[in-house]
Amino acid sequence: MHENLFSYINQYTALPLTSEEKALITNAFQPKKIRKKQYFLQEGDICKYTGFITKGAMRQYSIDDKGGEHIVHLYIENYWANDRESFTMLTPSKYNIDAWEDTDLLLITRADMLDLMEKIPALVEMVRLMDERNAIANQRRLNSTLSNTAEKRYEEFVLNHPQFLQRFPQHLIASSLGITKETLSRIRKQAIK
Amino acid sequence: MHENLFSYINQYTALPLTSEEKALITNAFQPKKIRKKQYFLQEGDICKYTGFITKGAMRQYSIDDKGGEHIVHLYIENYWANDRESFTMLTPSKYNIDAWEDTDLLLITRADMLDLMEKIPALVEMVRLMDERNAIANQRRLNSTLSNTAEKRYEEFVLNHPQFLQRFPQHLIASSLGITKETLSRIRKQAIK
DNA sequence: AAAAACCGTTGACATATATCAACGGTTTTT
DNA sequence: AAAAACCGTTGATATATGTCAACGGTTTTT
Numbered sequence: 353m354h355e356n357l358f359s360y361i362n363q364y365t366a367l368p369l370t371s372e373e374k375a376l377i378t379n380a381f382q383p384k385k386i387r388k389k390q391y392f393l394q395e396g397d398i399c400k401y402t403g404f405i406t407k408g409a410m411r412q413y414s415i416d417d418k419g420g421e422h423i424v425h426l427y428i429e430n431y432w433a434n435d436r437e438s439f440t441m442l443t444p445s446k447y448n449i450d451a452w453e454d455t456d457l458l459l460i461t462r463a464d465m466l467d468l469m470e471k472i473p474a475l476v477e478m479v480r481l482m483d484e485r486n487a488i489a490n491q492r493r494l495n496s497t498l499s500n501t502a503e504k505r506y507e508e509f510v511l512n513h514p515q516f517l518q519r520f521p522q523h524l525i526a527s528s529l530g531i532t533k534e535t536l537s538r539i540r541k542q543a544i545k
Numbered sequence: 546m547h548e549n550l551f552s553y554i555n556q557y558t559a560l561p562l563t564s565e566e567k568a569l570i571t572n573a574f575q576p577k578k579i580r581k582k583q584y585f586l587q588e589g590d591i592c593k594y595t596g597f598i599t600k601g602a603m604r605q606y607s608i609d610d611k612g613g614e615h616i617v618h619l620y621i622e623n624y625w626a627n628d629r630e631s632f633t634m635l636t637p638s639k640y641n642i643d644a645w646e647d648t649d650l651l652l653i654t655r656a657d658m659l660d661l662m663e664k665i666p667a668l669v670e671m672v673r674l675m676d677e678r679n680a681i682a683n684q685r686r687l688n689s690t691l692s693n694t695a696e697k698r699y700e701e702f703v704l705n706h707p708q709f710l711q712r713f714p715q716h717l718i719a720s721s722l723g724i725t726k727e728t729l730s731r732i733r734k735q736a737i738k
Numbered sequence: 739a740a741a742a743a744c745c746g747t748t749g750a751c752a753t754a755t756a757t758c759a760a761c762g763g764t765t766t767t768t
Numbered sequence: 769a770a771a772a773a774c775c776g777t778t779g780a781t782a783t784a785t786g787t788c789a790a791c792g793g794t795t796t797t798t
Contacts (some may be wrong), residue, residue, distance in 0.1 A: 748789105
């Protein structure tokens with residue numbers, strides 16, 4: 353199970369992990385299974401763990417005043433599930449994260465992660481690169497939201513995240529694009545022509 | 546002029562900069578003045594420098610197929626102006642950055658910055674914290690765009706960025722919220738009642 | 739096997755926001 | 769000092785998207 357995490361880390365750094373390092377990691381990351389529809393994080397709670405997904409699918413969403421759900425992230429294998437604000441500041445989260453499929457996770461607390469990073473340089477490098485890519489991806493998503501129509505945003509989504517199309521129903525994808533399922537249905541109908 | 550940068554860095558790290566470190570920084574960051582309306586970065590160019598603003602105001606925006614401008618960032622003193630994607634990947638930028646007021650900057654290339662970070666631990670810490678806060682701010686902005694009406698987004702903007710209200714005209718603020726100047730004008734009229 | 743929940747689609751209608759054009763007032767440029 | 773550019777506002781109208789309700793088909797639960 354930890355094997356997936358090792359290869360993930362090795363993708364980010366040229367230097368392969370030593371077996372001592374692997375032992376430290378195996379020890380620090382605790383496996384957890386959660387069933388479809390179970391919560392990993394609920395609004396108001398503090399996000400104590402970040403979870404590396406080795407199998408399954410999850411979603412992160414907020415709930416507005418009227419009770420509507422808004423998907424902010426979809427996750428599958430090799431994604432990290434957490435609310436970064438709550439995880440780093442230890443403040444109550446505004447989000448919910450739950451399992452869309454039965455999911456296997458590897459969990460670690462922030463304190464343990466910081467601890468590990470002091471011992472394993474590859475992890476520091478990994479986090480730096482993840483932050484960098486994340487910042488770039490966020491910038492793109494923001495610009496897309498400001499500049500593009502719903503139709504174009506969907507096209508970009510199909511291009512950039514084809515894996516998600518097979519794992520999540522359309523109404524979740526619509527929500528993550530900031531539109532309703534009906535609007536997405538109509539956009540797709542148009543596109544076929 | 547570099548004094549502003551020193552205090553900025555010291556805000557992020559408990560350890561004050563030594564005078565040797567200050568000398569290194571002064572040497573690596575090159576001062577530059579740019580006049581109102583001048584470009585700091587143009588679409589298609591590579592963002593060679595990141596600029597720390599010691600005085601003035603700037604804006605970053607993209608241009609859509611129809612020629613419309615979409616503000617993605619507004620900057621004033623103590624902000625860093627750059628296109629992160631282009632700056633880190635050395636790819637052509639999709640954005641323009643220009644000066645809204647006459648502006649004083651301190652410039653540094655990515656290579657020089659990485660070099661400095663090897664010599665000055667405080668800088669590594671600063672970048673880490675900046676990335677962290679940035680990621681959190683982006684998450685909030687994204688969620689706000691997905692979940693809130695234009696009116697609520699404007700209220701949040703007024704609350705979180707009151708300084709900008711005095712430095713930028715309404716049509717730029719509207720654009721940064723993803724709405725037209727007319728819509729913002731009507732929202733404000735409503736709000737007064 | 740039956741019942742319930744879920745999913746995508748469609749139609750009718752409502753709403754938020756964009757677009758276009760015009761105006762007076764201010765600031766900047768010439 | 770005159771001209772031009774810029775800014776915020778307003779009205780009329782257009783457009784994209786949301787809301788609500790209903791449907792048949794599928795999957796999940798009982």
